[in-house]
Amino acid sequence: MKNPRQTGHGPRGASRPLDRYAVFGNPVAHSRSPQIHAAFARATGERLRYEPRLAPLDGFAEAVRQFISGREGCAKGANVTAPFKEEAFRLADERTPRALVAGAVNTLCFQDGRILGDNTDGAGLARDITENLAFSAAGGRILLLGAGGAARGVVEALLAFSPAALVIANRGADKAKALASAFAGERLAPRGMGFAALAGEPAFDLVINATSASLAGEALPLPDGIFAAESLAYDLMYGKGETPFLAQARKGGAARRADGLGMLVEQAAESFFVWRGKRPEAATRRSLMRQLRDT
């Protein structure tokens, strides 16, 4: 399969039908991805159409096939959001190394009748933390809360920060232990545990909430002393106002706090790069983050 970045695009293709992209989810109406990719296309001069596609809970693969075989324009790729990331992984004919590590796919490329599956969540989180938030976790202690699809997708990116320790804690301790053991062969073996076992741990420099507790408006049962004054607390969830986890981090003394809006834009920029071979500039990405924050 050719690298999708090597396909020709741009002004010379102006007479061709628009390349088509979509985001598949259920629900999907809330997705900011169409707005983000339209802004990226404008900023980079790429001609494409990007639309939300509601897939039936039992009909993801069929919805993707229908999109690919649609007669209008040429379907080139798609994003995949909850609850279909694992199904997208199984649907792909080929998977990138980072998708294989994550066991989940959020980016599909359609080429020569085949489907390539990728995962840009880890790269998006890493770029938001290191570039937008200018935070370094090298040599520090990282705590990852949650052991679901999003947590699995970011472990490798967190290990690439070269921390001194990576602890994965989850409501169900067994799931945290299983996720940690999946990375046991890495240069630093993560440790998995339940929330209560965090009580004996020294404070963490970077605490990432990859649970969906904030979605339910719930704080996590974390023991005192998890956050240090200089810690960065990062909630993958984003939305209007402070999330329950970030309120908890503020009360726990973490001076630096961020929600997942930056990751959302950065994982989209990474998908755009995979599809079009162009990365929207930092100024474009940051102004988009501000716009999304205001709407």
Ligand code: NDP
């Ligand atoms: P999953 O359903 O795969 O995993 C959910 C995780 O949250 C599990 O670890 C689960 O624990 C835990 N959990 C759920 N409810 C609670 C609760 N009330 N208290 C404690 N733990 C809880 O979801 P994802 O991993 O796909 O998504 C997690 C979050 O990340 C979502 O909020 C999602 O919106 C966000 N996200 C943000 C992205 C971004 O770009 N900013 C990208 C991807 C995800 P258990 O195993 O015990 O059930």
